Amino acid sequence: MEAQKTTQLLQTQQQVPQSQRHEMIITLIKQEGFVTTEGLVQHFNVTPQTIRRDLNELDLQGKITRHHGGAGLPNSSIENTQYSERKHHLSAEKDRIAIELVKYIPNNSSLFIDIGTSTESVARALVNHRNLKVVTNNLHVASILLAREDFTVIIAGGEVRNRDGGIIGEATRDFISQFRMDFAITGISGIDMDGTLLDFDYHEVRVAQAMMSNARKTLTIADHSKFGRSAMIRLGHVADIDTLFTDAQPPLPLMEQLKLGQTKVVVC
Known part of the structure; x- marks a missing residue:
């Protein structure tokens, strides 16, 4: 045989x-x-x-x-792809993951929503919720959620990036740190096989870290293209997030890190 x-x-x-x-x-x-x-x-x-x-x-x-x-992919570890490209890359997968993620957010919740095309998908999926209080450093997210009159949307102060509507800087981080929210909804540029969360912009990472530190739970959305992707700035470790929402089973080495970190994985 x-x-x-x-x-x-x-x-x-x-x-x-x-x-x-x-x-x-x-x-x-x-x-x-x-x-x-x-x-x-x-x-x-x-x-x-x-x-x-x-x-x-x-x-x-x-x-x-x-x-x-x-x-x-042989991605650069120092520069992210353009916002217009990221917006359309795996958009159907991001939307599908987002629809599942928002099932874990009850009505009347408070939440941070971070910069990114994946978190913008989450914002679109949240419009059927009721009475949410949202603090965000993403102008696109704010624009989406303002359609709901029963939502309270607070935009963090700071420097606005023209390329993607993100708001960053120490003023943004300080503003975020004044709140204590139920959830932090974050995206990520890359997840190394050792469980390290990676991103490209130091100032953006600082704001995301503040959101995670000031939320009771962190829910992270990451499509399968983020597994093994390189980026220069360390944001944290998968053990720092409560639930990872994705569209494919993570590779075995990463799954081992997720289990060690007691991070729940939801494959949509």
Whole structure:
């Protein structure tokens, strides 16, 4: 039986040349953001050793970023993608996650909502709630929620970024620190396989940390493309959040960190 399986794998490898498989792997990573070694083994019906060699070669060429248990996009760790691109990237997945997340927020709650296209999806999903009190540093979020007359929306002071309507700075952090809210709704640019939460802007991170510190619970929304994605600034660790809402099962190394941190994972 084992010999038969080996023969089948060798036949499959012969049918798909390495160069073609490399291109297919790159395409899958561009579509998914992160792929696991196990998933690629099943997809191509080849041995784990073959996939590991493929990933190592592609990583050396700078076409992907190799991680323990899989691979992701070769993203810059110092600069995020443009807001217009992020707004449309995996928008359906973000909306689906947001619809599930808001089920965990009762009416009459108070909450912080952070900067990001994912948190804007959460704001859109909240419009059917009642009597919410929201403090946000995101002008787009405020604009969405102002449609509800029974919502109280408070916009944090500070420097407004033209590119995405985010409000940042020490004044913003100080303003946030004056409140104690039921929930902090946060997004994240990347989650390392060791559970580190990563972002690109130091000032934005400082505000997000203040929200998490001054909320009773932190609910974080992150689509699967954030798993293994690099960014330069450390925001915290998955142990600092109460529930992670996502659209795909996190890779095994990250799941282990989530379990160790007693962070609940909701896959939508």
